[in-house]
Amino acid sequence: MIRKITDILKEQERTYSFEFFLPKTEAGTEKLFQTASELRKLAPDFFSVTYRAGETTKWLTTEIVSRLQKQFDVPTMHHLTCVGLNRAELTAIIKRMKQENICNVLALRGDPPPGEEHWVPAPDELSYCYQLIELIRSNDGFFSVGVAGFPEGHIDCPDKATDAKYLKIKLDAGAEFVITQFFFDTKDYFEYVTRLREMGIAARIIPGILPISDYPKLLRFCRSLGTPVPQYIHSIFQPLENDSEATYRAGVKLAVKQCNELLDGGAPGLHFYTLNRVDPIREILNSLKR
Numbered sequence: 001m002i003r004k005i006t007d008i009l010k011e012q013e014r015t016y017s018f019e020f021f022l023p024k025t026e027a028g029t030e031k032l033f034q035t036a037s038e039l040r041k042l043a044p045d046f047f048s049v050t051y052r053a054g055e056t057t058k059w060l061t062t063e064i065v066s067r068l069q070k071q072f073d074v075p076t077m078h079h080l081t082c083v084g085l086n087r088a089e090l091t092a093i094i095k096r097m098k099q100e101n102i103c104n105v106l107a108l109r110g111d112p113p114p115g116e117e118h119w120v121p122a123p124d125e126l127s128y129c130y131q132l133i134e135l136i137r138s139n140d141g142f143f144s145v146g147v148a149g150f151p152e153g154h155i156d157c158p159d160k161a162t163d164a165k166y167l168k169i170k171l172d173a174g175a176e177f178v179i180t181q182f183f184f185d186t187k188d189y190f191e192y193v194t195r196l197r198e199m200g201i202a203a204r205i206i207p208g209i210l211p212i213s214d215y216p217k218l219l220r221f222c223r224s225l226g227t228p229v230p231q232y233i234h235s236i237f238q239p240l241e242n243d244s245e246a247t248y249r250a251g252v253k254l255a256v257k258q259c260n261e262l263l264d265g266g267a268p269g270l271h272f273y274t275l276n277r278v279d280p281i282r283e284i285l286n287s288l289k290r
């Protein structure tokens with residue numbers, strides 16, 4: 001029986017989890033499962049799979065999550081977004097998830113479609129993440145629901161206080177835990193937790209970790225998300241831009257330092273953005289003071 005993440009959180013002070021991005025090809029899908037097979041040996045508490053709306057992809061996350069759970073017996077969290085799906089489509093996906101025994105979901109608003117800077121929902125679409133949570137919650141308590149958190153503030157929020165207020169709305173709607181976007185400075189995470197606790201938010205805040213293995217790709221990714229890159233990151237990785245092995249080593253070393261600082265400071269575990277790779281994640285975990 002696949003367990004709910006909320007039940008796991010009640011039993012364990014720390015959790016370790018791995019996120020996979022949705023592949024675009026059959027070869028990418030097989031690579032994902034090869035990666036999952038290796039990372040399964042590290043005894044993760046749960047996996048996570050991203051979502052991409054579209055006629056050819058809207059069921060893909062469900063199929064992959066179902067297969068991961070059946071093949072590896074690891075609870076796997078299904079990302080789900082508002083953008084690009086109307087209420088009827090969302091309801092159909094949620095129904096299919098229940099049929100496949102997928103009981104863990106990360107509820108997200110989602111990014112605007114390509115080419116649209118400001119997304120405007122159609123009349124039959126949901127506008128906000130909390131509405132998606134309410135729709136998921138209408139299913140008799142079957143699901144464990146998580147949401148994303150942003151230690152440095154969401155790109156669409158004018159300030160960190162507003163970002164925290166919106167997170168509270170999502171938790172009040174029925175979300176139960178938070179997984180953060182990746183960040184680089186651990187003080188941003190601890191300040192975020194303090195800010196949320198002062199608002200009366202008691203939910204677990206799990207920090208998200210992105211090991212750096214490709215500096216140019218990291219910069220593009222951060223620009224798309226509005227995530228600031230500290231100067232010390234540039235100082236470390238810019239001189240290594242044309243040396244993939246040195247970049248890999250520096251990325252692992254930095255991630256180990258960040259993870260140990262988080263765990264030493266009381267973080268309740270770590271959520272790794274794997275980029276569907278094995279080696280950096282395995283090496284980082286084996287180097288931690290757990």
